[in-house]
Amino acid sequence: xxxxxxxxxxxxxxxxxxxxxxxxxxxxxxxxxxxxxxxxxxxxxxxxxxxxxxxxxxxxxxxxxxxxxxxxxxxxxxxxxxxxxxxxxxxxxxxxxxxxxxxxxxxxxxxxxxxxxxxxxxxxxxxxxxxxxxxxxxxxxxxxxxxxxxxxxxxxxxxxxxxxxxxxxxxxxxxxxxxxxxxxxxxxxxxxxxxxxxxxxxxxxxxxxxxxxxxxxxxxxxxxxxxxxxxxxxxxxxxxxxxxxxxxxxxxxxxxxxxxxxxxxxxxxxxxxxxxxxxxxxxxxxxxxxxxxxxxxxxxxxxxxxxxxxxxxxxxxxxxxxxxxxxxxxxxxxxxxxxxxxxxxxxxxxxxxxxxxxxxxxxxxxxxxxxxxxxxxxxxxxxxxxxxxxxxxxxxxxxxxxxxxxxxxxxxxxxxxxxxxx
Numbered sequence: 001x002x003x004x005x006x007x008x009x010x011x012x013x014x015x016x017x018x019x020x021x022x023x024x025x026x027x028x029x030x031x032x033x034x035x036x037x038x039x040x041x042x043x044x045x046x047x048x049x050x051x052x053x054x055x056x057x058x059x060x061x062x063x064x065x066x067x068x069x070x071x072x073x074x075x076x077x078x079x080x081x082x083x084x085x086x087x088x089x090x091x092x093x094x095x096x097x098x099x100x101x102x103x104x105x106x107x108x109x110x111x112x113x114x115x116x117x118x119x120x121x122x123x124x125x126x127x128x129x130x131x132x133x134x135x136x137x138x139x140x141x142x143x144x145x146x147x148x149x150x151x152x153x154x155x156x157x158x159x160x161x162x163x164x165x166x167x168x169x170x171x172x173x174x175x176x177x178x179x180x181x182x183x184x185x186x187x188x189x190x191x192x193x194x195x196x197x198x199x200x201x202x203x204x205x206x207x208x209x210x211x212x213x214x215x216x217x218x219x220x221x222x223x224x225x226x227x228x229x230x231x232x233x234x235x236x237x238x239x240x241x242x243x244x245x246x247x248x249x250x251x252x253x254x255x256x257x258x259x260x261x262x263x264x265x266x267x268x269x270x271x272x273x274x275x276x277x278x279x280x281x282x283x284x285x286x287x288x289x290x291x292x293x294x295x296x297x298x299x300x301x302x303x304x305x306x307x308x309x310x311x312x313x314x315x316x317x318x319x320x321x322x323x324x325x326x327x328x329x330x331x332x333x334x335x336x337x338x339x340x341x342x343x344x345x346x347x348x349x350x351x352x353x354x355x356x357x358x359x360x361x362x363x364x365x366x367x368x369x370x371x372x373x374x375x376x377x378x379x380x381x382x383x384x385x386x387x388x389x390x391x392x393x394x395x396x397x398x399x400x401x402x403x404x405x406x407x408x409x410x411x412x413x414x415x416x417x418x419x420x421x422x
Contacts, residue, residue: 004029007050008153009057010037015182019056026053039063045391047156047226052219055181055212059157061142069150070104072114079118079152085126087154091136094119098143105145115143115152140225158225165222166207174201180208181218189213238355238362239398243390245363252278253376283420288332290357290419295323295334297354300344304351315339357415362402364414369406 007028011019016033023031026049028040038057042050050060064082069075088094096112096119105111119141123132140155162176183205189195195209211218250256254275261270302322315338323334336343343353366385370376388405403409416422 004041004043006030006039006041006063007046007156008037008039008061008063008151009050009054010059010061011057012036012176012179012182015056015179018182018185019054021185022054022056023050026050044396045387048391051157051161051224051226053217054161055208055218056178056185058160058162058178059155060161061153061155061157063151063153065150065152067150068148069145070148072105072110075105075111075114075150076118078150079115080122082122082152083126084119084122088119088123088139089136090123090127090129091133092123093134093136093138094141095138096141096143098145100145101147103145103148105148111143111145115141138225156224156226158223161219163222164218165220167202175204177204177208177218180205181212184209184212191215236355236398238352238358239402241355241359242362242366242402245359246366246385249363249367250376255376280420286419286421290421291328291332292335293357294354295326295328295332296336296341297357298326299323299334299336299338300341300353301351303338303344360418361410361412361415364418365406365410366402368411368414 009019009023013036016036016038019038020031020033023038023040026046028042028046028050030039030041032039040046047060047062050057054060064087065078067074067078069078094116096115098108098111098115100106100108100111120132124130140158142153142155144151144153160178162178164177184195187193187195187209189209189212191213193209193213195206195213197203197205200206208218252275254272257275258269262268263270299319299322302318319334319338328334344350366389367376369385370378370381373381384405388401392401399409413422
């Protein structure tokens with residue numbers, strides 16, 4: 001995917017100015033306002049930011065092509081020219097929906113069929129397959145024909161953004177959440193505002209006003225279509241733990257302990273000597289624990305690099321040989337023996353059991369970035385972590401994201417120090 005792309009966000013007529021303000025606030029570029037929709041530019045992180053934070057638009061779509069299509073041949077050729085193989089895996093499901101207004105190609109079903117056919121032809125040719133099962137993630141393709149001008153888009157939202165995710169049961173309502181949010185914005189609702197709705201019904205207007213006043217992102221309680229897209233949800237297992245695991249480092253820092261680690265009766269803050277004991281006890285036996293874990297990680301790999309399984313394979317002898325060849329002493333067995341190594345056999349960690357400790361390498365090195373500044377709450381480091389690690393998700397290569405944040409590849413030294421091994 002390119003570094004920047006054009007995005008389109010439809011909205012209710014009359015809500016364009018409010019939507020433009022929202023886009024400006026989240027850093028969108030090249031904002032252009034049309035009747036009932038806005039177009040803007042941004043990087044991969046803008047897709048996530050727009051879906052998560054925009055209150056007044058209906059959805060966010062990635063514009064793939066814009067061209068004149070007066071005939072079905074024009075329509076087919078324009079769709080076929082899009083590099084679908086870079087966007088859709090071979091098993092992707094790709095329903096096509098759209099609309100046509102004041103165009104020679106007025107039949108929406110016919111246009112849907114032509115577009116689907118063009119995508120199928122392109123994917124078969126580029127993925128070198130004769131079958132597209134459509135059993136994988138869903139990629140919703142949308143088209144819009146206006147006066148013979150065709151736009152082909154990929155829907156990154158899924159269900160409309162008015163579906164916030166906070167309602168357990170859907171019901172008929174006279175006002176959508178997106179329109180209610182616009183009213184709240186035009187009413188200048190702020191944190192100290194008093195909002196009354198004597199005809200509240202299901203409370204849509206009040207809820208939207210409250211969320212705006214508290215600055216709660218409207219998309220926090222729902223998921224979006226793009227999280228399933230190849231390259232967006234495909235975060236490597238050994239990287240996906242970093243955002244949560246790095247948070248654990250603050251828990252035992254003295255500055256943080258003083259905030260919550262207090263005696264339940266007296267309110268006395270946990271003594272410094274007790275903190276020191278906790279730190280030392282956590283490092284006890286780490287040499288043994290680290291070695292037995294690494295032994296299991298290597299054993300996991302050893303099984304999965306086998307190109308064929310000998311008919312007379314003796315599991316115990318195989319295990320003893322590969323671990324012995326690496327110098328593992330018999331006093332430290334592998335954390336999991338082959339006969340009950342559920343992670344690698346059926347637990348979803350096939351050839352990936354190592355990921356636990358590699359994720360720890362990442363989170364220890366990431367926290368080191370804060371410590372090096374002398375301030376574990378350093379806002380500049382936090383901003384870089386958010387920009388380069390949290391926001392892109394799986395769109396960029398994991399190591400590239402980390403290097404962008406840290407300025408270098410991770411070192412194992414912070415992990416060794418955290419475990420008391422250095």
